[in-house]
Amino acid sequence: MRLIRSDGSPVQLGAVLASAGEGAIHEVLGHPESVAKVFHADLKDLSGKLAKVQAMIASPPDGAVQSDGFVVLTWPTDLLSDGSRAVGYLMPRIDTSDAVEIHTVSNPSNRANPLPTAPAWTPNVTWSHLVNVAANLCLAVDIVHRVNAVIGDFQERNILVNDTTRVTLVDCDSMQFIDSTGRQYLCGVARPEFTAPELAGMDLARTARGKPSDLFALAVHIHLLLMAGNHPFLRGEWTGPGEQPDALTLAASGQWAGGPGSALRTHPLAPPASFLPHAVQQLCTRAFTDGAHDPTARPTAAEWRETLLGMQLGTCARGHQMPVEADPCPWCHIDDQRLARRSARASYSGRSTDQVVYQVSTPMPAYSSSAQPVLSYPAVPPTAPAPTGNRNLFIVLGVAAAAVLALVLVFLIPSNQKSDQETMTATSRGLDDSYTTSTARSTVTSTTRSTVRSTVAAPPPRVPAAPPPNAKPCGGPVPGIYSHSAAGSDLTSCPFAMSVRDAVNATGHPDPRMVNAYSPVTNKWYAVTCVVEAVLTCRGGNNAVVYVY
Template identity: 40%
Template sequence: MQHAEHPGGTAMSRLASGAGRPLATGRRLGAGGQAEVLEIRGSHTEVVKRYFPASLNRDPRLPRRLAAMVAHPPRWRDANGHPVLAWPTDLALERGHVVGFVMPRIDTARTVELHAVTNMSTRQEPSMPAWLADFGWRYHVQAALNLAHAVDAVHSLGTVVGDFNERNVRVSQTALVTLLDCDSMQVTDPSTGDVFLCGVGRPEWNPPELAGADWSTTVRAPSSDLFALAIHIYQLLLRGEHPFRGVWTAAGDKPSVPALAARGIWVGAGGQLTARPGRVGLSVLPDHIDALLRQTFGNGATDPARRATARDWITALRRLAGELADCPVDPAHQYPAGLSACPWCASAGTTAVAPPVTVPLPPATAPVTVPTPPAAVTPPTGYPVYTPPPPPAVWPMVIGYQAPRPARTGRIVAWIAAACALLLVTLCLCQPFRLLQSPGDGAKANATTQLGAMRDILRQSSAHRARVIAAVDDVKACRAVGQAAQAFTAAAVARLDFHRRVLQLPLHAVGDGERLRTLLASALQASADADRAFAAWARARISRCTTGSYRTGDFEAAERHSATASAHKASFAQLWNSITPTSWHTTAQTI
């Protein structure tokens, strides 16, 4: 690499973007163990993350990972231009070789890591910005909401954050958040189905099912992020308290955080682990927030599908943000309007009883503007800061049409109206739609959207089916058996996530919605069971594989699960094809 001296003594190199744009890099803005971040001369909105040669040599798949991320980005920037994700926007090339990527520039001088917000003692450190002192609970709620939006953006493409620790989240003075190190996330290339794993992680942020996992071979499900998301939200709402770091009241030494999480023992469960004395506890949170925490740390400890999703949190935190009361004593204190007194004053030993406050719930479709806090702080302008992707394009539907009455002023108008009615009835007869529970329930748009969401799951599941079939052939031929085992595991994780999504799909506007849901969920569960059995079969053949003798107990178990899945898929396809247009039809062999 050729270097030139940049004014001020810093090195400058000349790179090119994947689109052919010259990238004149300047001074180093930061560096880690794998790469350095360099400014782009003349740009205040972009930087280059350039990998060190050793990092490129260790991971030969890195250029393909980056190319997939650039080609298939999520909605990484909000409606106001704020970067929710530090996502690669273009490749950085040197002599035609990928050496890094272009990403949005994050103003680290005006933001702090998440732990600086949640840790009250960290706020007092001299190096922290002055605005943290006025970062009241309203901002904590807003930051939690924005964090849920960021995770929803990541999950919208099937990407998994993976290393979801507090140092990878930056928070601004106005409670905006940005997720960093996106290039380490687990990414799936939708055009090829290749999965690029997240090779790092910290035990205290991992869900129980990933305890002791080998990150070099572990395929993570989006549900693994939801455990860490709930911990972050818990700490934001309870000002640094941790769900698994209370006072141990049982005999013996206190178990580790991962051990407590695996057993579903947390502060809210009662009994063996209690809140630290003098700290504000769960009683300050409204029931709908408390329920999501219990759902995630209780049943969700052993059943990842039970965890609150990012969209669950968005709904709950939007509601909470619209129901806050201001403390009459300390303007930096806010709390749920249902409480009779300020809990933050109470924990500090002061008394502040709030006057009666009636706060109506915000409209479901209108943003809630946050009231103006003290002048020293710029208030959030409202939410959501991240605009979720629009629903998939839906096919046109004609149902419940009522022909207009003929006008008395002329026969021509009546004739046109009758002709239109006849044409529309003909269209309905040519393509039947049994989508609505009743023609007059006003849900026809919802029905197409709801079936469109299910269709997206079918498409994604089909891609995994093709990879499983190829992997079975590879193992039979003793070819790339280790990679095949990984493909089976990835397919099982994906199908379980599809199963969770199917169970959560709103299908109330679809006449046969619940039957569709049951059939598809049963098919996906059986497919996941087959994938796991195939994975066990492949792992057993990694060290001793001979062609022609592949039938084992695991293989036969996989075949039984596959037969069950095929039966459910055939029933599903028959029902699906009867209520959707021809272009949407499917078969048991393509699910």
């Protein structure tokens, strides 16, 4: 394909490097430093998109490309046309061979287990590298804010990190931008976990964002980098009333994990905010606590960068990197907690998979009518011999007494036998020996059938948790906290559902608030947020819904 630059010079496009919803990225023959984005002809509001790109070209931020050629922003550099109308633009080309999305660095699991096709340097990342990534991200944000632009959709897929910890922001044409005439080109998309609380419930396609909204998302990214991938509003121990509120509600109230006065406490397997230098803790408080009510209180990207670059790092006895002020080492504590949990799970697993040996050494006593208590009656005192004339009367009275006694015995003995049978039935249903003994002893003291039955009645059968009826089960059972997964929408593939299940199991936590899962269908990573509904329900990616149970 041959296109024309704004100065009339021709541009020959080469192979398609990537394709997405808005258009395709082509290499530019003869110009390895650039690539061309060509919009789809049927793109909604194409004219508005091209007008925005043209305005961005007219106001390039200083520092978008560093002096050594490293690209910090893929900012549009020139408009392209087909000779009759504009169809796309040129932008700097970045080297993606050694770059990964930022969640691959901030998430410890993703970092330690790169995909076979991904760069292999991430397992070697240390905490000092993460601090440097955070500082370089601050520089990129500061460069954007040098012009009248707001990143807007400030999520992890738009941030790339290379093996020198340098950061590039991509998809710059989606940013909010205001041109020299005051015309606003808005950013209508956002990810909830990176959205500032003041924007909650607003129509972003019609609402202009302020730069403080970027500073909220920047603080979240820094928290993820420094705090072992823990989101400040998603993972923690909720100590307030009721269920833990969602991330936006917590952000609006200024309650974050371990924050001052927050009901969301630090998770046992997360480092506490107190291990950070005091200056960094203050910036977090300004970003999340003070900024919830006054967005302008949030620290700027330049403030964050200066503080991060000024941190002094040391090493604990086990080799963990941490601020020199930290005592004790948070990573040692987390390692110890994980070891204790693994040991507990292994112990429990051993008990649950091996049958218990319980030798029967003596036979149980037999149950028979002969074992019943013997009914005793007071002895009849001797009487003086009756007169001969009353002999017949005494004989009649004696026969009557014998008949009454026999009748009493007829009723008592069957009653005891029935009670004993009930006792045996109760024993067969699982009562312990002490209960059986007490029941047998109380047989002659008005133990009734209804009493025994009500005591040993089996509990109602437990109904296992299950996803909604319209969910599509995916794959067979696997070992772990959750053995099954199901797709909850037509946009959710089974391979991705199973990947989410595996990511949840990998956390070792029954209800993680957020996980990152790889989709074998799109070959991309996605962050999903999880809440316990009928079963653990995870949402994210491209409107995916996954049930794990």
